[in-house]
Amino acid sequence: xxxxxxxxxxxxxxxxxxxxxxxxxxxxxxxxxxxxxxxxxxxxxxxxxxxxxxxxxxxxxxxxxxxxxxxxxxxxxxxxxxxxxxxxxxxxxxxxxxxxxxxxxxxxxxxxxxxxxxxxxxxxxxxxxxxxxxxxxxxxxxxxxxxxxxxxxxxxxxxxxxxxxxxxxxxxxxxxxxxxxxxxxxxxxxxxxxxxxxxxxxxxxxxxxxxxxxxxxxxxxxxxxxxxxxxxxxxxxxxxxxxxxxxxxxxxxxxxxxxxxxxxxxxxxxxxxxxxxxxxxxxxxxxxxxxxxxxxxxxxxxxxxxxxxxxxxxxxxxxxxxxxxxxxxxxxxxxxxxxxxxxxxxxxxxxxxxxxxxxxxxxxxxxxxxxxxxxxxxxxxxx
Numbered sequence: 001x002x003x004x005x006x007x008x009x010x011x012x013x014x015x016x017x018x019x020x021x022x023x024x025x026x027x028x029x030x031x032x033x034x035x036x037x038x039x040x041x042x043x044x045x046x047x048x049x050x051x052x053x054x055x056x057x058x059x060x061x062x063x064x065x066x067x068x069x070x071x072x073x074x075x076x077x078x079x080x081x082x083x084x085x086x087x088x089x090x091x092x093x094x095x096x097x098x099x100x101x102x103x104x105x106x107x108x109x110x111x112x113x114x115x116x117x118x119x120x121x122x123x124x125x126x127x128x129x130x131x132x133x134x135x136x137x138x139x140x141x142x143x144x145x146x147x148x149x150x151x152x153x154x155x156x157x158x159x160x161x162x163x164x165x166x167x168x169x170x171x172x173x174x175x176x177x178x179x180x181x182x183x184x185x186x187x188x189x190x191x192x193x194x195x196x197x198x199x200x201x202x203x204x205x206x207x208x209x210x211x212x213x214x215x216x217x218x219x220x221x222x223x224x225x226x227x228x229x230x231x232x233x234x235x236x237x238x239x240x241x242x243x244x245x246x247x248x249x250x251x252x253x254x255x256x257x258x259x260x261x262x263x264x265x266x267x268x269x270x271x272x273x274x275x276x277x278x279x280x281x282x283x284x285x286x287x288x289x290x291x292x293x294x295x296x297x298x299x300x301x302x303x304x305x306x307x308x309x310x311x312x313x314x315x316x317x318x319x320x321x322x323x324x325x326x327x328x329x330x331x332x333x334x335x336x337x338x339x340x341x342x343x344x345x346x347x348x349x350x351x352x353x354x355x356x357x358x359x360x361x362x363x364x365x366x367x368x369x370x371x372x373x374x375x376x377x378x379x380x381x382x383x
Contacts, residue, residue, distance in 0.1 A: 037073070044126075073127075176359050178206060325363040
């Protein structure tokens with residue numbers, strides 16, 4: 001039996017050439033955690049975590065990893081359930097009577113779900129390597145090309161309103177056949193200009209998504225959606241403030257014909273379920289590298305399939321391409337940042353990046369996730 005012998009967290013950070021703003025926050029650095037799991041028979045699996053704060057998430061990776069020492073590394077579901085159980089009370093748990101840590105504090109849930117996700121991904125990488133198969137093959141998928149789109153239009157101080165149009169047009173010139181624009185940071189009138197100019201620059205046939213980073217309350221979002229409907233918008237992503245619920249999404253869905261996307265900030269399949277069933281979202285953007293890992297993402301993909309909606313995972317194409325490849329009838333594609341200047345860590349982490357050909361990517365062919373970490377790159381950018 002292949003057993004877990006060691007779990008390590010490798011936090012990475014690098015300064016961006018210039019700050020990038022969304023409607024919600026400013027990014028001055030790119031951050032990433034590489035999770036390394038080793039087994040007693042010499043196998044090594046890696047996963048990614050795109051969540052912070054780095055010290056807290058890394059601490060949880062190490063603490064939770066210690067609880068898996070000696071666990072069957074191929075039993076991904078058992079490992080996931082063992083760790084997730086610590087997020088809720090259990091009989092005698094407050095006194096650690098069963099030898100496990102007491103229930104995890106509520107305030108730590110986000111960091112813990114990120115840590116579970118990174119460990120889970122590394123275990124799936126080991127499963128694939130042990131079988132000599134890529135993860136998409138373990139999931140029953142095939143290696144046909146997958147849609148890909150590039151995200152841009154981050155706000156820059158002093159930039160003209162049409163700067164985003166030139167940027168996204170350059171993505172199209174580079175071969176992408178769908179693009180996503182950051183919106184919601186300026187007035188509705190200014191945002192309409194940005195969307196209109198972008199649509200004119202990319203042409204009528206390129207799908208144009210809008211990522212709003214939870215910028216609006218319900219009434220303002222209805223106003224915005226109606227203002228941009230003439231520009232053939234593919235989806236509205238994270239349209240409503242963080243505290244609004246599936247009921248609010250349902251009201252928005254009834255008020256606009258533009259499909260809604262959501263899910264990257266959700267921690268479990270249970271919340272995503274409610275946004276699908278009650279909130280009317282049509283694109284599920286759950287991020288396995290932020291919460292829950294592939295084990296939870298597969299459950300969500302099945303749920304999406306059963307309700308006739310599509311998965312469109314957030315970032316990490318080397319990971320998420322495997323999921324998309326396994327759910328062809330319930331998937332749109334994978335996201336990239338369009339260039340190394342926006343996400344230099346993800347761009348340089350692997351010895352060989354997933355390749356874009358005619359606006360699509362193919363799932364990696366190697367065993368596991370098929371994307372071997374460049375450990376010299378990790379050392380150069382260690383936080």
